[in-house]
Amino acid sequence: MKFSSKILKCGLSPMRKFHPYAVAAEKKGRKIYHLNIGQPDIETPKAFFDAVKHFEQPVLAYAASPGVPEYIDAVREYYGKLNIPLENGDILATTGGSEALEMVLACILDDGDEILIPEPFYPNYNTFVKVTGASIRPIPTTAEEGYHYADREKIEPLINEHTRAIMVTNPGNPTGVVLSRDEMRMIVDVAKAHNLFVIGDEVYREFVYAGQPLASLAEFDDAAENVVVVDSVSKRFSACGARIGVLVSRNKDLMAQAMKWCQGRLCSATLDQVGAAALYSVGPDYFAKVREEYKLRRDTVMRKLADIPGVVCKCPEGAFYIMAKLPVDDAETFQTWLLEEFEDHGDTVMFAPGEGFYSTPGKGRDEIRIAYVLKQADLERAMDLLALGIQAYNARK
Amino acid sequence: MKFSSKILKCGLSPMRKFHPYAVAAEKKGRKIYHLNIGQPDIETPKAFFDAVKHFEQPVLAYAASPGVPEYIDAVREYYGKLNIPLENGDILATTGGSEALEMVLACILDDGDEILIPEPFYPNYNTFVKVTGASIRPIPTTAEEGYHYADREKIEPLINEHTRAIMVTNPGNPTGVVLSRDEMRMIVDVAKAHNLFVIGDEVYREFVYAGQPLASLAEFDDAAENVVVVDSVSKRFSACGARIGVLVSRNKDLMAQAMKWCQGRLCSATLDQVGAAALYSVGPDYFAKVREEYKLRRDTVMRKLADIPGVVCKCPEGAFYIMAKLPVDDAETFQTWLLEEFEDHGDTVMFAPGEGFYSTPGKGRDEIRIAYVLKQADLERAMDLLALGIQAYNARK
Incomplete structure (x- = not known):
C-alpha cells in the first residue's frame, strides 16, 4: 500500500526529534532546563x-x-x-x-x-x-x-x-x-x-x-x-x-x-x-503584566547571550523567542552532546536547533531558537548552562 | 486571486442547505420537527x-x-x-x-x-x-x-x-x-x-x-x-x-x-x-438503556413509514438513521414546499433530502434520511407531519 506523495514530503517536528535523548538523560538523573518549547508557563486566566x-x-x-x-x-x-x-x-x-x-x-x-x-x-x-x-x-x-x-x-x-x-x-x-x-x-x-x-x-x-x-x-x-x-x-x-x-x-x-x-x-x-x-473579558492589565514579565525574561536572555563570545544575536522586539547564531559547528550535534555527555551539577539544557526552521538545505545549522518561557531564576541557570556547554563542547577531544 | 482546484470541487453541507428556509418558516411562527440532524438528544454522561x-x-x-x-x-x-x-x-x-x-x-x-x-x-x-x-x-x-x-x-x-x-x-x-x-x-x-x-x-x-x-x-x-x-x-x-x-x-x-x-x-x-x-468509565448499563431507547424510536419510525402508501424502506439494524424512498417527484422540492407552504396546526417537519448522500448524479432524488433523535411523542408527530405532507404535496395544484 502506498502513501500519498504529499504526506511523504512532510516530516516530523524538528522540535520533538530530541525527545528520546531527553528521556535518556532524565533516566540518568539529569535535570533538563527547557528552552526548546513554546509552551508558556503563565497561568491561564x-x-x-x-x-x-x-x-x-x-x-x-x-x-x-x-x-x-x-x-x-x-x-x-x-x-x-x-x-x-x-x-x-x-x-x-x-x-x-x-x-x-x-x-x-x-x-x-x-x-x-x-x-x-x-x-x-x-x-x-x-x-x-x-x-x-x-x-x-x-x-x-x-x-x-x-x-x-x-x-x-x-x-x-x-x-x-x-x-x-x-x-x-x-x-x-x-x-x-x-x-x-x-x-x-x-x-x-x-x-x-x-x-x-x-x-x-x-x-x-x-x-x-x-x-x-x-x-x-x-x-x-x-x-x-x-x-x-x-x-x-x-x-x-x-x-x-x-x-x-x-x-x-x-x-x-x-x-x-x-x-x-x-x-x-x-x-x-x-x-x-x-x-x-x-x-476575551480579560483586560489590558493582564497583558501589561504578562508583557512586563516576558520583557524581563527577554532581557535576561539577551544579557546572558552578550556574555558568550562568538554569539550573533540582535535583540528581538516580540513573541517569546530569540534566534541566535552560536560558535558551534552544528547545533544538532551540540544538542545531542548536551543531553548525552554534558552536565553541570547534574543539570543540562535544551533548545531548538535552527536547521528545522529553514527550508534552504544547510541553513541554520549553527543557530538555535531559545523560548524564554521559564521563570527568571531558571532562565538564568539555563543560560549559564548554555554558556558552560558551548565552552566545554568546543574544548572537547 | 485563485482558489485551489480541490476546494472548488468541494461543496457546502447538503444538510445545511435548507437552514434559511427553516429560519423563514420559524419567523412565520411555524414549529419545525427536526428529523434532519444527527445530534443525539441523549444526555452526555x-x-x-x-x-x-x-x-x-x-x-x-x-x-x-x-x-x-x-x-x-x-x-x-x-x-x-x-x-x-x-x-x-x-x-x-x-x-x-x-x-x-x-x-x-x-x-x-x-x-x-x-x-x-x-x-x-x-x-x-x-x-x-x-x-x-x-x-x-x-x-x-x-x-x-x-x-x-x-x-x-x-x-x-x-x-x-x-x-x-x-x-x-x-x-x-x-x-x-x-x-x-x-x-x-x-x-x-x-x-x-x-x-x-x-x-x-x-x-x-x-x-x-x-x-x-x-x-x-x-x-x-x-x-x-x-x-x-x-x-x-x-x-x-x-x-x-x-x-x-x-x-x-x-x-x-x-x-x-x-x-x-x-x-x-x-x-x-x-x-x-x-x-x-x-x-470510557461508563458501563454497559448506559449503552443498554440508550440502545433500547433508540430501538423504540426506530420501530416508531418504521411503523409510521409502513402506513404511508408508496414508501420503500427496509428496517435498518443500526445507527440512528433510516433512509427511505418517498412517493414524491423530488425530495428537495418537497422539503422546500414543507417549509414554505405546508403546515398542520402550525407545525412542519424537516428531514435530509437524499441527493446529497450520493455522488452519482441524479440518484437519491426521491429519497430522504430520517434521523430518529427525537423523543417518542415528537417522533410520532414528526412522522404524522411527513405523512400529511406527502399527501398534501401530491394533491396540490
Missing part, C-alpha cells in the same frame, strides 16, 4: 475555567460550524478595539491557529503553487503547505541583520507565476521580529500589486516590548480582499490546550470556500469555545 | 463534566500530539474488551472522527486516486476526499435491497489501478446498514487481495438493535496492515461537541505518516481529552 465549569447544558452538542456565537462576538469586539471593523461572517472559529492555517492554505494552494515565507519560519508551516501539494519559497534573512525580511527588493524578485501568497508570522516565531506599520504597508502593497493573498499569523500580537501599538495586517482597509489573519487564544491567554483559534478575512469569496472546510469537519470544540469567549 | 470540572492544572497546556495518555489508555482498554489487542502506538487522538478521516485520507490519497465507498454515504466524505485531489467511486445500492452493499461481485469490479482504499460506515450513516461478521470478513479479504487499505468509520458501533455483538474491522488480525478504524466519543457517549475521536491502526507505517499530521497541528483539545477518558 480563571475566566476560562469558570466559564467551562458553569456550562450547564445536559447535552454537549455540536457547535455551529462557523463557531459559537459568543466566541465570534468576542473576537469581533476585540478587533473592533483595534479599529478593525469586522462582521461576524469575517470570522471563523478554528481548532487552534493550526486549523486556521490548514484551512486557508487548503483553500488557496494547489499542486505546484508557491508561497513566500521569511526564513527561518515555524516548522509546522512545512506540513500545512506540503499537504496541499504546494511548496514554500523562503525569503532569506541573516542573523547578522536580525532576521529582517521586510524589504521590497528582497521579496518582489521571488514572486513568479506560481506564487499565490505571502505569509508572515508577526511578531515572529522563531525570530521575534516585529514589523513596523510601514513594513506591513509595504508587504500589503506587494501583495496587492501582484494579486496575492497575504496571510498574517498574528498569534503573538500582544507580545511586543518596544511600546508598539497592537498591530494587524487586517488594518489595511484597501487590502481587505488580500489579507487573511490567523489568530488564537493559545499564546494570548496562555491557553494552548484549548485549541481555539480563528480565521479572519474580509474576502467573502475566501470565507465561502473556507466554510466548506468548516462544515466538513462540523465544528471546533464547544466547551473550549465557551471558555475562549470568556478569555 | 456526567463523568465528562465531572472530569472537566476537576481539572486543576493552572496552565491549560498543549497535550502530547498523539493524545492525552489517560485517553489513549481508555481507548486501548475499550478495544481490549472487544478482544482487539492494541498498543498505545496504534491509537492517535483526533479532533473528532472528522479529523481522523482527514488524517488517514491525507496519508493515503493522491491526485487521481480513487476510494470505494458504498453509496449513499455521509456527505462530508466528499470534502475529506476531494481536498486530497482523489475521488470517490461509489458502490451502488438500492432502497429496494435495503442499501445492501456487502457483495463481492458488486465491489471487486470497481477496483482499478487507481483504487487505494475501501471505506465503509458501519453501522451505516445514512442507511443504518449493519455488516455481518462474514460481510466484514469478505470486505477485508477484498482489501487484502488487492492490496488496499480498508477504512471502517465505526462511530455508531454501539447502536445495533438485532442483538449483534459489538464489531470492528480491527478484529481481523491477519489484516492488521490493511485495516484503519475511525472512532469517536461523539455518538457513543452523546458528546458531539467534545470533538474527540481516534484513529486506530496496527499498520505502523501508516501511523508514522499520520504522526506527521498530528505533530503539525500540535494536539487535540486537552480538557476534552480528559473528559473523553472519563466517558
